[in-house]
Amino acid sequence: MQRRTFLTGTAALAGAALAAQTPLxxxxxxxxxxxxxxxxxxxxxxxxxxxxxxxxxxxxxxxxxxxxxxxxxxxxxxxxxxxxxxxxxxxxxxxxxxxxxxxxxxxxxxxxxxxxxQIVLAVSKKTMPNYKSIADLKGKKIGVTAPGSSTSIMASFVLAKGGLTAKDVSFIGVGAGAGAVAAMESGQIDALANLDPVMTKLERAGQIRVISDTRTLADTHNVFGGDxxxxxxxxxxxxxxxxxxxxxxxxxxxxxxxxxxxxxxxxxxxxxxxxxxxxxxxxxxxxxxxxxxxxxxxxxxxxxxxxxxxxxxxxxxxxxxxxxxxxxxxxxxxxxxxxxxxxxxx
CATH class of the missing domain: 3.40.190.10 (Periplasmic binding protein-like II)
Structure with missing residues (x-):
């Protein structure tokens, strides 16, 4: 019995030691x-x-x-x-x-x-009712969560594909919630690069026209050419x-x-x-x-x-x-x- 107890205890200690040494x-x-x-x-x-x-x-x-x-x-x-x-x-x-x-x-x-x-770039139906192409964004104000963020990166890439640069527009930080919605609804910005649920809210309210969308894998591949x-x-x-x-x-x-x-x-x-x-x-x-x-x-x-x-x-x-x-x-x-x-x- 003593030998069995000793072996059992030894096995338990060995198991504990192994667990302690197993990284991550x-x-x-x-x-x-x-x-x-x-x-x-x-x-x-x-x-x-x-x-x-x-x-x-x-x-x-x-x-x-x-x-x-x-x-x-x-x-x-x-x-x-x-x-x-x-x-x-x-x-x-x-x-x-x-x-x-x-x-x-x-x-x-x-x-x-x-x-x-999941980033969507859309134009305002209020300030850009006659939007036809990326070129129309020249000189316009584009709302992003914050300058330099992924929303401004996505917008800059879409602009580049359309022949414009970030210097051709003004990026305005509007956050990622009610502030972004208010900025679009009030006409403070001409376009918006943001995410859901903000974009779905504006889309359903008839405030925006989507021009580039990366909410699905298929849309993402279309915009960026890969994962x-x-x-x-x-x-x-x-x-x-x-x-x-x-x-x-x-x-x-x-x-x-x-x-x-x-x-x-x-x-x-x-x-x-x-x-x-x-x-x-x-x-x-x-x-x-x-x-x-x-x-x-x-x-x-x-x-x-x-x-x-x-x-x-x-x-x-x-x-x-x-x-x-x-x-x-x-x-x-x-x-x-x-x-x-x-x-x-x-």
Whole structure:
């Protein structure tokens, strides 16, 4: 009996030791830091819905994390928070990792939220009733979440395809919620690059005419010529190197949120997000969600051709990356997501 007890105890200790030594294992690895500051630009948008789900359903807490999310007017401002050191991680557009590398700052995507940008460029029916082509936007005011954000990047790319540059228009920051709606309704802007539910609200109200749409995979391929990665979690390479287990925990929570979104009912989604996200119209929110749902990544993995598509897009108009040697392999990784997919249950 003593020998059996000893062997049993030894086996238990060996198992515990193995679990402690197994890196990045769900619920086993010791976190380097529990507190993580995440910056996001326009948290109410479907673009960032997986982040909200992970927060509201306590997936971050389940991973032992104490996450503080700061919401900014646009992705470019969220990026500045991370560069400036007031945020550890950004929930934002993948292309920002490319722009940062061009400026010799190494940031890396580690879990994808969206496989289509979901950004819509539309003109005002009030101020541009006779719109015919991109050339008509010359000299006009285009509303974006914030200058330098993914909405202004998408608009700049569409302008470039139509023969214009960002200097031919004025980009006006209008945010990602009621402010954007008000700016369009009041005639303060002539066009708007924004996301749902804002764009569906304006479209249904008859305020806008859509001229470029990336809410579906097919539309995204038409605009960008391939898979265009969108929202993701990214952080400085130094943060990831210093905090691999914390990075894994963040990824676990996000992958769990992505899995939940694949099976949740539309009403479950609407019931989970804050009431303010609905913009006062639950039916509209549900309709918009049904339209953009395929744009959400089902698993968090970066598509093989995604980074190259993003780089080509920026090179079409942005002098920051034109002619610069960008090492795409250093801007993303699927390693953390693969580990999460092997261990995390919805």
């Amino acid at each position: 294992a769900f619920g086993q690895a010791k976190l380097e830091t529990r507190k993580v500051a995440i910056a996001v630009g326009g948290k109410n948008l479907f673009y960032y819905l997986p982040l909200t789900i992970a927060e509201r359903r306590n997936y971050f807490k389940d991973e032992g994390l104490d996450v503080e999310i700061s919401d900014f007017a646009g992705g470019s401002q969220a990026l500045k928070a991370a560069v400036g050191g007031s945020a550890d991680v950004v929930s934002g557009a993948f292309e920002h990792t490319l722009l940062l590398q061009a400026q010799h700052q190494m940031f890396r995507e580690f879990v994808l939220q969206g496989r289509a940008p 265009m990665p969108a929202g993701c979690l990214y952080a400085s390479q130094s943060f990831i190197d210093k905090n691999p287990n914390t990075t894994q925990a963040l990824t676990n929570a996000m992958v769990r949120a992505l899995k939940w979104l694949q099976t949740a009912s539309d009403n479950d989604v609407a019931n989970t997000v804050p009431e303010s996200y609905l913009l006062g119209d639950r039916a509209l929110y549900l309709a918009a969600w049904a339209h953009v749902k395929p744009a959400i990544s089902p698993d968090g993995l970066m598509p093989a051709d995604g980074p190259a598509t993003s780089l080509r897009t920026l090179q079409a108009f942005d002098a920051t990356v034109q002619g610069k040697p960008i090492d795409l392999s250093k801007t993303w990784t699927n390693d953390f997501v693969k580990q999460a997919l092997a261990t995390v249950k919805a």
